[in-house]
Amino acid sequence: MELKTLNEVEINLVTSSKINQVDFENLTFGNIFTDHMLVCDYKNGAWQMPSIVPYAPFMIDPSAKVFHYGQAIFEGMKAYKDQQDAVWLFRPDENYKRFNKSATRMAMPEVPETVFLGGLKKLLEVDREWVRKGKGNTLYIRPFMIATGHGVIAAPSQEYRFMIILSPAKSYYSGEVKVLIAEHYSRAANGGIGAAKAAGNYSAQFYPTKLANEQGFQQIIWTDDATHTKLEEAGTMNVFFRINDTLLTAPTSERILDGVTRKSVIELAKRENIDVEVRSVLVDELVEAAKNGSLKEIFGAGTAAVINPIVGFSYLGTYYELPKLENAIALEIKEKLTNIQYKLADDTFGWTVKI
């Protein structure tokens, strides 16, 4: 599959690229941006002509609604370069569809496919040198939309800005990850915005995560806010539990993000004849499995880290360490998934899309 490009676009290129100042071997995730960005404004009820311009700060009014009422959504995607120097995306249509679902939930206008996917293709053509060859090298893609309309009255904005910025990244390694099972704090409400990739969902987790960090845990696995008995997701990742030889993960809901890596893991595991059960997983069940030794693995699945193995979890003050396996499913799936992404294995699913 190949994406259609965006023809109706104004392009204003940098006079000199900053690419030679970048140390691609020592990148901190999400800190360095490429030469250009895509900008498209929405006003008078319509999307205006998009433009590709040098990456730079922009002017915004102090009363812009994004600052006061938090109308802001985003996506996370990656571009990969294969051995023949072709640039590939992974299931970009899934990100595009989810972006517009988030937009609807946050009372924001949907972004046209030509602007989101066509604009991304054009931007990647312009900044294609920033996608580096070699497994582990990616270009992280951040499409986002903010409410730019003026006025401190709590109502949806009439004006918006859609942007895509690009950040070169190395394979994301977050060290040994120990997690805390949430006992008090929560990420999302029933009937809330937990399934949307809305900015406010992330800052809501910072304070409880800070408290967890202080206790030596890198992340939190959130539970349902009403009873704290069901395992949900980890905020920047969906979560899988391996009990004996079965992979378990919570069904998506209004409280849980419908992760692209999550659904790819499920499909890939099924192809590999691994038992996958998509159902409510109880905290009690996890603790019991940890105690009787049937809990073999826990791992997160998300765009940034792809698969993030978890070494242990804490619940009600007790820490449960997971066994160190030689044949972890997490690593097997990560290998197969990244091989598809880097075009090192046949993409029998049709997930990869050429730029």
Added chain:
Amino acid sequence: MELKTLNEVEINLVTSSKINQVDFENLTFGNIFTDHMLVCDYKNGAWQMPSIVPYAPFMIDPSAKVFHYGQAIFEGMKAYKDQQDAVWLFRPDENYKRFNKSATRMAMPEVPETVFLGGLKKLLEVDREWVRKGKGNTLYIRPFMIATGHGVIAAPSQEYRFMIILSPAKSYYSGEVKVLIAEHYSRAANGGIGAAKAAGNYSAQFYPTKLANEQGFQQIIWTDDATHTKLEEAGTMNVFFRINDTLLTAPTSERILDGVTRKSVIELAKRENIDVEVRSVLVDELVEAAKNGSLKEIFGAGTAAVINPIVGFSYLGTYYELPKLENAIALEIKEKLTNIQYKLADDTFGWTVKI
């Protein structure tokens, strides 16, 4: 009581005021801003020198964390001018304390009192002509803080901007307000950020409110997200229910904002020997009271509208109209509260603070 002013401040005044271009008799809420604003940046772990500068757009990086992770909080306050041309605030210490509580919950730094209250006093001194005499005229005050640090990684920002902007307002009249009792959508989670004045709490309500608007309801009274059986708040207002001659309102919690108008209404009602019960109010109880005629009034309490009477509510498809009373408690309390705010009645509570 009188506020201390901020002495350590850089001031850069406009060359000519735009005040004569403003039609103070026809103001739309929150759309017009005064000549100046206060700006104070936080970086390297410390608040920098604040400045008062002409109200204007400012530059911000596309990767600023406020756009991606929603670290943004605000307050809503008002300034009033008395008959002797003195400018007054209403319980500003309450807004200041709540602002820093919001900051903590959103993993943002606390703002010093000298910057928040001292800076506000200085800014009001500079723009005092914008506070108009006469009951119904106010200057709406919007202190807010946003995460300005760069980088698309979900973690608290290292840099922030605190700002105060001012908007002249007429007495807020929102027309006849019919409300919908939430049956599916929710505003806040247990263990979530509902008690913080965080930007994300507001945009989360826009879509369900839009759906309510399409059915002819101006606002939603939110219920607890787990069972939808308890009445909570209205998103921009706390809510009071009068059953027979008792005022009922929900206790504050992690899901409910600790409103300054709410607590003032409670104290004022008690002084007037009105029975007030702060306790969980059930939807069933409200419906039953509406059916048997003991439900006399519902009203919202918040800074913008002060008191907002509600004419009826809908629940599970049935609309319940409230009686039209000659001696509504809502209007009596509004009159007494605004008389204190405009210094037309003795402030026996010590709520008003002179600038």
